[in-house]
Amino acid sequence: MARQGNSALIEVYLERRQDLVRFFTVRLRSAAAAEDLVQEIYLRLSSREGPDAEIQSPTAYLYRLGSNLMLDRMRGERRAAARDRAWRETHRTDVGSDEVDETPNALAALEARQRLERIVQAVTELGPQTQRVFRLHKLEGLSHTETAAQLGISRSAVEKHMIAVLKHLARRLP
């Protein structure tokens, strides 16, 4: 198995460090936060063991790694709320019109459900092929390439469908 090790990546990182800090300062609107994030990229690189075969451009990989760390943080913030919701859903004992009580928990669960309804509705407004792409790529976790193969379309077509999905959801979901 081809493994170039991490030294090559770390070399590129050191070379591009300033560029990365500048870029993430724009993204995070804070130089201090950007420094932290760029440091975290370094930590990830030094603990990374996986095969490097899929990295086509080390520089682009570093930008993507940092951007994914930002997404991970957003995800972490969402999870506390999601846990509360899951709690309520799994502990529902009595289902029917009576079970809707006025506790803050019930309201939160209601709001979450309402939000879900809204997302689903927005998705069903998309064209059938766009919905299929959304489903395979976003819900079932196939890569762009795998989604393209499954549907017999090009990868750039998959990208166009995903752009349409995100544009539409951005308009329909505040």
Added chain:
Amino acid sequence: MTRTPQHLDDDGVAEAAAAWFVRLQAPDAAPQDWQAFEAWLQAAPVHARAYEHIEAIWVELDDQAPAIAAVLDTPRPAPRRDRRPAPRQAAVRRARWLGIGGAIAAGLAVAVFIAERPAPVAPATIYAAAPGQTRTIRLADGSQVRLNAASTLKVSFARDARRVELADAEAAFDVTHDAERPFLITVGDSQVRVVGTEFDLRHRAGATQLTVRRGVVEVRPGAGDQVVKVAAGQQLAHEDGSHVAVVTPVNADDAFAWTQGQLIYRDRPLSEVAADLTRRFGRPVSIADARTAAIRFTGVLVTDSEPAVLRRLESFAPVRAEQTAGGVVLRGR
């Protein structure tokens, strides 16, 4: 996450933000793309806001993916489009912005929910990936499970524990840490206990194989009293019906290779390769004779398409892949 929607009315900006997001995710995005993106972000403050909105939606979709799939799969009494008269929808939305429509909207949602969703009698959820298909599942606690082809998983979360049952299946787990609610897996005749870690668990033909990439996992093989700890970089092997488990040091990434569209073998019998390919592509791959079955294989197979994989296999191992009506037959050369 709620912010004034003015900038989102600008379709051009929303579309550009979506296009940047999708393009930069592609593995072939170039450094110049990132530089151009940086310039675009700086060109106007609404650009950055539109991009952050796309990111927020993306993350929300990650968390909601199983729920969205479940609702989409629920048969609907009437076509969804009938419920989309734009004016009413828009009016409700505007009212919500002003903060006075919440109660009305909530009332509508209750009605919709009770009418459309069957009562959750049993809290267990079953996830399945058909042959030829893999799936990523995000559980309610934030844990992520990647389900390999031809696998079934049963999940039920309770106050005291998160329980998962794995029958004939392989899955890679990234479990969220929660000391209050351990993650318990029943696999074959064994029990696996997890606090928060990343591991691949495979149960095929009565054999369990557990590979840990991060953290520590506890296993009670054969439901006996003995508890075996498996640490990062170790693999446990166990046969149903025995009370023995063997732990060996391994390269843990090999066991996760299927999540990256690869299969990695180090001195494995060809029969195992054939069984993996059958599951991966959903078409039977069989072995012509015992001599062929005993051939040992070492190598990495990128599982992009069945014909391409078979071609590579032919060049890596002394076999020929013959197409027959019932599937593919591997024969020693």
